[in-house]
Amino acid sequence: MRIECPHCHKAYNIPEERIKKYGDHVAFPCPACKGRIEVHLGTETPQGVHPHRSTPQEPVGETLKKRILRTVSDLPPMPQVAQKARELTMSDKSTFSDLARLIETDQAIAARVLKIANSSYYGVMGSVSSIQHASVVLGMKTLNELLTLACASSLLGAELKGYGMNAGDLWRHSLATAGCARALATKKNPSLVDDAFSAGLIHDCGKLILDRYILERKQAFEEFMKDGQRSFLEAEKKLLGFDHAEIAAEVCEKWQIPKKLIGPIQYHHTPSRLNSNELAHIVHAADAIALMSGIGSGFDGMMYQIDPKAMEFLRLDSSQISVLMAETADYVEKTLSSL
Ligand SMILES: [Fe+2]
Ligand SMILES: [Fe+2]
Structure with missing residues (x-):
């Protein structure tokens, strides 16, 4: 039986008897791209088997969520150096030179940290030659921020076809x-910076996990959002039974992100559910x-607005938003120019 992966389109010939041993409905990861391949025996001709087709029988809600959560372990782990750095910065006894020594143990990350340190945004253009030097010039706090940036850039750089995001968009x-x-945070509560x-x-980060499931249901998602009135977030809830923010909370647990960040990440689209949590x-x-x-x-970016309750809670007005938009664009441009 010829089976083609719907994600990378690699074709495999698998004896039908071998598949039948597992029942009428078999699912397994593609050996090449690790994407999910599903085969429904008896509903397709052997030559024409399309490995995955969105059908009304596909699980949604809790069943699908459980299945998806099992794949969270497919995500690359947060580099070890990031976890150790977190412990170091929480300890009163460690110095910025300890942090610099730790970063130097991961050469790929160290190289990226140096690149960012030399960007125009961090104000030391082209003059930082080593991590030790960066730690002296920038201090422990900024060095830790650069480390977070360096680790996140490799995790979040993927193309998300389901969300219509090119490589680097996320x-x-x-x-x-x-x-x-x-x-x-600098303007409203500096302790949260x-x-x-x-x-x-x-x-x-939940989008990294959900992307492949959205791609598998591309038609249904497109149909749901076709009149331009509904967002991806609404489509996730309607067609999967949960959204990327819920999955993000699970990913953060796996990455051992501090608990105080997980709630605000989980409710980043519905902050009032965390009452007066300012970070959310x-x-x-x-x-x-x-x-x-x-x-x-992605293609529905312009559909999201700030929740009026959040505007009120943060005492934000439209002129402050315009300033923040300009500052954000400037920060992104300057940081990206170094990478
Ligand atoms: Fe989001
Ligand atoms: Fe977002």
């Missing part, structure tokens, strides 16, 4: 949200401002 949107969240930046950077409102507003600015958005 990364640009995440960077814009992080930059805007930091700018907003670092958390706002980190939460903004990874708030949409900041991440929500920053996400909407990044989307309204059109930086790295």
